[in-house]
Amino acid sequence: DxxxxxxxxxxxxxxxxxxxxxCEQNLNHDAMYWYRQDPGQGLRLIxxxxxxNDFQKGDIAEGxxxxxxxxxxxxxxxxxxxxxPTAFYLCASSSVTEAFFGQxxxxxxx
Amino acid sequence: xxxxxxxxxALSVPEGENLVLNxxxxxxxxxxxxxxxxxxxxxxxxxxxxxxxxxxxTSGRLNASLDKSSGRSTLYIAASQPGxxxxxxxxxxxxxxxPTFGRGxxxxxxx
Numbered sequence: 001d002x003x004x005x006x007x008x009x010x011x012x013x014x015x016x017x018x019x020x021x022x023c024e025q026n027l028n029h030d031a032m033y034w035y036r037q038d039p040g041q042g043l044r045l046i047x048x049x050x051x052x053n054d055f056q057k058g059d060i061a062e063g064x065x066x067x068x069x070x071x072x073x074x075x076x077x078x079x080x081x082x083x084x085p086t087a088f089y090l091c092a093s094s095s096v097t098e099a100f101f102g103q104x105x106x107x108x109x110x
Numbered sequence: 111x112x113x114x115x116x117x118x119x120a121l122s123v124p125e126g127e128n129l130v131l132n133x134x135x136x137x138x139x140x141x142x143x144x145x146x147x148x149x150x151x152x153x154x155x156x157x158x159x160x161x162x163x164x165x166x167x168t169s170g171r172l173n174a175s176l177d178k179s180s181g182r183s184t185l186y187i188a189a190s191q192p193g194x195x196x197x198x199x200x201x202x203x204x205x206x207x208x209p210t211f212g213r214g215x216x217x218x219x220x221x
Contacts, residue, residue, distance in 0.1 A: 006153075031207065042213035043199070050207070058208075090153060092209070097142055097161070099201065099209050101154040 003027070006091050006102035012110050013078070013085065021076045021105045023091035032074040033099075036060060037088040046089075049074055078107060085109055112137045112204050116212035123219055129187040131215045133200035138181050140204040145174050145185050148197045148214070157198075158185070190219045 004025045013019045025032065031050045035043040045058030049068040063082025068074055074093075078085045086109050091102045113136045123129060133143070142161045146154040158167045158174040160183065166175040173186040187194060197216045201209040 033208070035211075040213070043211040045208065045210075048208055088151075092154075094203075094207070094209065096207070098156060098159050099144060099203075100156065101146070103153040104151070106151070 004091060004093055004100055004102040006089075006105050008105060009103065011105055011107045013107060015109060016080045018077055018079050019107065021078070021089055021091075021107070023074045023076065023102060024072055025074075025093040025100075026072060027093055027095075027100060028071070029093035029095055029100075030071070031094040032068070033092045033094070034058075034064075034066065034074070034076045035090045035092065037090060037104075043090065046076065112140075112202055112210045114200060114202050114210050114212040116198075116200060116215050118215060119213065120216045121218070123190060123217075125190060125192060125219055125221050127190050127219075129190055129217070131185040131187070131198050131217075133183040133185070133202075133212055135181045135183075135202045135204075135210075137204055138178050140178060140202050141207065142203050143174075143176055143183050144201045144203070144209065145172075145183075146199045146201065148199060154199065190217075192219050192221055194219050 007022045033048045034046040047066045049055035065077045089105045115134045117132045144159045145157045160176045171188040176183045197214040199214040201211045
């Protein structure tokens with residue numbers, strides 16, 4: 001059953017903590033992306049990777065980090081430097097043509 | 111830099127109406143355009159993909175058209191149903207193949 005799996009679905013973070021959001025795909029796509037979604041803001045690109053062991057900053061990369069050690073996996077770490085991390089995070093992968101999305105992780109700072 | 115705009119931002123219609131959602135983009139040198147549906151608190155589900163060489167795509171009650179030269183796409187929903195209530199987003203792939211999104215149209219279809 002091909003697709004993209006994000007975990008966890010809900011995540012709570014205390015101020016000052018780093019947290020890591022998981023994204024796994026079995027679609028054999030080279031490209032993977034992380035977006036942040038806030039009410040009324042649409043989807044904003046955090047990081048993207050077009051090949052294993054390489055990734056690039058998107059429009060709002062400050063306070064986030066990623067790795068791409070395997071084709072299937074593209075985890076996102078929200079660091080304590082991210083001042084407003086409460087948001088809905090979406091991971092996507094893409095062939096040359098079509099993009100597919102996971103079900104998202106809702107991160108809340110408590 | 112590619113910019114994508116969706117109009118209207120919100121739409122509320124009675125069941126059975128035919129709808130048109132609009133998407134415009136600033137750079138016409140695109141590879142493709144994709145329409146998505148998003149239910150509250152969920153991820154995005156792909157509805158239709160139009161390659162740059164195509165004019166339209168159809169799936170059931172949905173029809174998407176693309177006019178690359180004018181930087182516009184429309185999503186036509188025929189005979190709307192309450193189950194169509196969701197946010198509809200368009201995404202354009204251009205430049206470095208990164209999808210760029212509009213802010214979406216929030217649709218409510220009431221019985």
